[in-house]
Amino acid sequence: MLGPDVAWYLAVAGFLFGTGALGVLLRRNPLIVLLSLEIMLNGGNLALIGYSRHLGRGGGQIFALSVMAVAASEVVVGLGLVVALNRRRVPLDVDRLNSLRG
């Protein structure tokens, strides 16, 4: 097999996933949260593809394709929500969007 060992792919994927997770948990702007979510998803994708190449099976790559489709639709919905929030002059701050609290 050419290229780096699967461990490197996993490391990068893990780094991407961690960065994305930190972004989701720590950032306040919903747009940035969505962006971090995307990074997380891509990290996952990378792990899937890396293993697919390592094991020689195509299942991982196909799954990565469906993840990308889902990610795209989710971004559409999420961006739509953010735009709607912005139109209503609601402050774009996740810490302040808590009207569904118990």
Added chain:
Amino acid sequence: MPTLLICLPLGAALVIWALPLNRVSAGSLAVLAALAEVGVWIQMLARFHFSRGGLQFPGHRNWFRDLHVSYHVGVYAFSVWLVGLTVVVMAACIAYAFWAGRDRTRAYFGLMLFLDAAIVGVFVAQDLLLFYAFFEAMLIPLYVLVGVWGGPGRIAATLKFVIYTMAGSLLMLAAVIVYGLQKGTFDLTTIGTSGSNWLFLGFAAAFAIKAPLFPLHGWLPDAYRESPPEVAAVLSGIVSKAATYGFLRIAIVKFPGPTHVLRTPILVLAAIGLVYGSLLAFRAPDLRGVVAYSSLAQMGLITFGVFAVNDLGLNGAVLQMVNHGLISATLFLLAGMVERRTTTGELTRIGGLARGRPALATMLMTTGIIALAVPLSSAFAGEFLILAGVFRRGWGWAAVGAVAIVLAAMYMLRLISAVLHRETGPSVTDAALDLRPAELGVTVPLVACLLALSAWPAAISGHSFAHHISTRSGWTSYGPMKSP
């Protein structure tokens, strides 16, 4: 035939709910159904063999075959009398409601008939799960009846009543499930006895709340005060008897060991309830309060009889169940009639109602005097048997009972003179007429039953248990232990 007794009012209820009848037709149909029910019961009574022990008129259908749960109904001698009490009191209450008029008539009478069926079901069920189902089914119509047609504080009263009772019933459900699964069957006629104190307590909790037994009576005063008079009559007259029936049929028969161990605490609670209820009845400020607390006291007395576990006590308890059912139903109906006329039940605002109202005075006086168990009345016979039975367990219990006799005289006479005698109260006007023929027609049969029982209490007390109950072991030859 027990199945007919359950299905007849149920069918009538469905008819009333389904068809768009007007007030008069719905009411008359309900009254007719209730009277037909009484007729069926009389038939059953005539064909019942009191000299034979064991279950009679059995009906059986499998329900959950793998769990051995079945639809099993039948009657014993003592259940016959309790079913009779149910149908007679329900007939009187439905007739009174028809005469008094309730809005949303179809809903009301349907619910009353449904209640009738559920209570009869409790008394004839011979399968644990079926018994539980009917026990809970009683609550549904009561919840609606009190919550919709009740007095000003009805919501709180209903909530308290339902939640309290349900808490107990859930404990009973747990006990039912464990007991049934342990023994491999849910059929009451074949299930063996158990020595588990916890199972006994599970059942006892439900029954103690329903009866009620001190100190689990928190729901009682409000529920009895806020319900419509006929529903209060049903609650205190019949529904409470379902609890003591449960004690009799399940708790002491199936758990002889725990009964023996826990007898003293239960007798203590019953004794406290007896005296406590009498004292509070003596100070209650309103008509319904007096009857409600006297109900608490009487249930303590009946529990005394049941937990004496000997022939005197048990026979007395069955007799007193029927007596008290008739008495408190009549008293609540009369209280309702008085409240209709004076818009209030406060004893300080009514008085002198005897003047010019001989029918009301006679009815209230007769019922009140039987209620305080004047010797030669059936209530006296029941009380005497119970106290004689519990005397065998210890003279102290009978001494408490004797104190309660005196207290009963005090509170009942206070009630009678506060309503009938002395100067006319501020809420009594000349528009408050004497009892109408319809009201007499509802209460006179109940009082006539009481008077007939007073002439012949042995009708019930001598015909409740087919065989002599041995006092040592308690249950060697008692009906329910035999196979059907």
Added chain:
Amino acid sequence: MIPGAWICLLSPLAGALAITLAGTRLSRRGAAYLSTLSCFVAFGGALASFAGSLGEKPHERHHLSTAWTWIQGGSYKSGLEVLVDPLSVMMMLIVSGVGALIVAYSIGYMDSDDEERRYFAYMSLFVFSMLLLVQGGNLILLLAGWGMVGLSSYLLIGFWHERPSAVAAAKKAFVMNAVGDATMALAFFLTIQKTGTLSFGALNALHGHSGWVVNLVALGLLGGAVAKSAQLPLQTWLPDAMEGPTPVSALIHAATMVTAGVYLIVRTHAAFELAPKVQDLAAGLGAATLLLAGLIALVQVDIKRVIAYSTMSQIGYMFLGAGLGAYANSMFHLMTHAFFKALLFMAAGIVIHALAGEQDMRRMGGMRALMPRTYWAFLVGALALVGVPPFAGFFSKDSILAAAMGHGWYGYILWIAGLVGAFLTGVYTFRMLFMVFWGEPSAFAREHFHTLKRDVPGLALEIPVVVLAVLSVIGGWLQFAPTWHPVATWLDTVAAPLVSPTNWQEAVSSVLAVVLGLAGIGLAWLLYAAPRRRPIPRTAFWQRTLEHKFYFDELYDTLFYVPSSFVARALGFVVERPLILGGSTELGTETREVGGLFARLQTGLLRTYALAIASSLAVLAIVFVAVKCRPF
């Protein structure tokens, strides 16, 4: 004879039912006649039973007739049975005979009352109850009659129920009687436990049981007797019971109800003889009561109350006799007492009726001139009461006193008490007579007096009084202790006396009693009727104590009513409120709070939810892997 007994029992009940069911369809006078008729029919039945019994040999005179099984509990059962034996026949005759006369008298007395029908229904019910009591063939029927008598007396005492005092008096009577019922019931439970039955023979079967069992049974029976007969310490209801109409006082408090206690002791004498201490206690209570009542009667100003206290006192004599074992003598005194006490009440009733309802003796006076015939009747009754020969009281009272002499030192104390009582009887009886009938007619009397008319009510008032006056004279001639005692012979098979006084004892007692009685009359004359009246000796302390009836009412109020009222109210606050309100509302708030705790998890913040999802997923994944791969 048996049918006679059943007719005697059921006729008044039928009368009461008929009057109740007929309602306003029956005229008031009609109800009165119906009730009187039912009582006379009862008397006829009693006579038939008596005639039948006379024709039998003494040891055969015991018949139990059962209608059906009344109460049954397993192996215990009692039937509705009627007993015909010498004692019950004697009581039947007294109750139905004197009762019929009094009900007839009521035709006149209650003529103007609107509620006459109710009155006569209650009177018939009362006569039925009393007959049930004396005819009951087992202890539970006796208790049934006992309680029904208490009930009927409640109904009759509180007859004028617009008067709060009447209602209160009725309740008091009933509650005190209920206390007696309760003690009797306890005695019966003990009897059932030890002998398994409540027939009269069960008391004989108590022989051989331990001392405390027999003592408790006898004590319970005594409690009931004391309550019903208004003896110490349960005597406070009797004077208040004078709130009822006068014929009610005559029937209940002279002839029948209060004598039930004496009947009970004689009927259950087997139990008492097995517990001699209790029997002595009965005699002692009788003696104490007769003194107490005699003293209190000295200061009463209401004519009916004087007669009431004298009843209490005379019943004390009967208890004394029964407690000593002189059963026949007590029953004989019961009979003569019924005659002259009813007579006194009825004559007083005529006076009250004539003075438009006035009962205060201080406003009466000189009625002798206005109502001569009533005066003579009253005088006959008074002389009979004091025990002056040849009137009825002399023959019956003195033989009881003689019986006391043969009972050791305790008996002598009782004997002296009885003699003092005889003296007091003379004083208070004739005080009453002199105050009401002698002297000049008072201003009040002149103003309000109206004579009796010669119509049915008027005759109804007079004839029974005349009959009773005659009986008060000749009634005592039925037994003259030393030589002729048919009453004792009659009752011998039922209640053989424990003591037979010697002729010497009889003579001493009689002479002393008569002398003291006459001395009492003399003292009363000196104080109330003599031309130069001596001033009445008074001390403030005694005046107060006697007027307050030795403070028994206040004592019972503090001992029982106030504490129970307080406890009831306290329970209401301390226990009931928390139970009703507390428990359930607290349950609701607690549930809400727990729910609130859980609701804090819903912060509304996105990242909390995200963290939750992520961490749970991570945990689940690790667990899944660990379980699947089992690396450890």
